[in-house]
Amino acid sequence: MSTLYLTRGLPASGKTTWARALVASRRPGRIVRVNRDDLRRSMVDPDYAAPVDAVERVISAAERLLVQGMLQDGVDVVVDATNLRATVARGWLALAEECGAHWHVEDVVADLEECVRRDAARPERERVGEERLRDLHARFVDPATGRMPPLAPPRRPLPEAEPCQHGPVAHENEWYFCLKHHQVEPWDGCRAADRLGPYPDKETAAHALEIAEQRNKAADEYDES
Ligand SMILES: Nc1ncnc2c1ncn2[C@@H]1O[C@H](COP(=O)(O)OP(=O)(O)OP(=O)(O)O)[C@@H](O)[C@H]1O
Numbered sequence: 001m002s003t004l005y006l007t008r009g010l011p012a013s014g015k016t017t018w019a020r021a022l023v024a025s026r027r028p029g030r031i032v033r034v035n036r037d038d039l040r041r042s043m044v045d046p047d048y049a050a051p052v053d054a055v056e057r058v059i060s061a062a063e064r065l066l067v068q069g070m071l072q073d074g075v076d077v078v079v080d081a082t083n084l085r086a087t088v089a090r091g092w093l094a095l096a097e098e099c100g101a102h103w104h105v106e107d108v109v110a111d112l113e114e115c116v117r118r119d120a121a122r123p124e125r126e127r128v129g130e131e132r133l134r135d136l137h138a139r140f141v142d143p144a145t146g147r148m149p150p151l152a153p154p155r156r157p158l159p160e161a162e163p164c165q166h167g168p169v170a171h172e173n174e175w176y177f178c179l180k181h182h183q184v185e186p187w188d189g190c191r192a193a194d195r196l197g198p199y200p201d202k203e204t205a206a207h208a209l210e211i212a213e214q215r216n217k218a219a220d221e222y223d224e225s
């Protein structure tokens with residue numbers, strides 16, 4: 001079974017250095033490094049600089065196809081982009097799972113000031129600049145730990161709603177909020193796709209919409225922060 005290695009980290013933190021060392025440590029042909037900056041350089045006009053949506057979409061599609069194809073062929077892959085946005089990182093993990101591959105997330109942590117120094121020492125075309133580095137650090141690095149927040153596993157598709165089954169299983173402590181009828185109901189109610197829950201009591205189920213909204217807001221803040 002193949003493995004997807006995903007790095008996370010600030011620009012110039014050492015992700016590519018880590019990825020190259022990983023590739024060098026393995027038998028040739030058993031693992032490949034996929035890097036969208038390298039793909040972009042090889043696939044589009046070398047003068048292309050400022051991001052253009054249409055170009056970035058093509059590069060993303062090429063990147064994804066490569067990773068998918070390699071994993072399905074049993075070759076390990078390391079994707080050494082920043083992957084700081086949780087939705088992006090989780091998208092890669094979901095792709096690995098779709099391909100039946102293992103995954104590993106490698107957080108490459110380096111001090112912000114060190115990243116600024118390393119970035120300034122790079123050739124101009126590779127530099128991201130101090131302002132962007134500080135902005136990314138403020139948005140994605142937890143000041144308390146100096147690390148990226150833990151990454152939740154990818155979302156799996158919800159299982160198909162099961163038809164109601166009246167059986168010996170006890171459901172007396174399960175309460176639901178039906179989105180169709182806007183009411184609290186016991187387990188023996190509307191179909192699963194139309195309702196939120198289970199909640200441990202009627203009172204909590206009555207607040208299902210507020211609870212869901214708070215959770216979504218927290219998830220969005222984490223993804224977009
Ligand atoms: N542990 C380290 N100690 C000192 N210098 C390092 C270390 N790791 C990487 N570097 C240097 O820092 C620079 C950036 O490293 P690298 O290209 O691996 O970063 P990166 O995280 O891949 O950056 P980017 O996100 O911009 O691709 C390089 O010049 C590299 O040689």
Ligand SMILES: [Mg+2]
Binds near residue numbers: 015016017080081
């Ligand atoms: Mg890199």
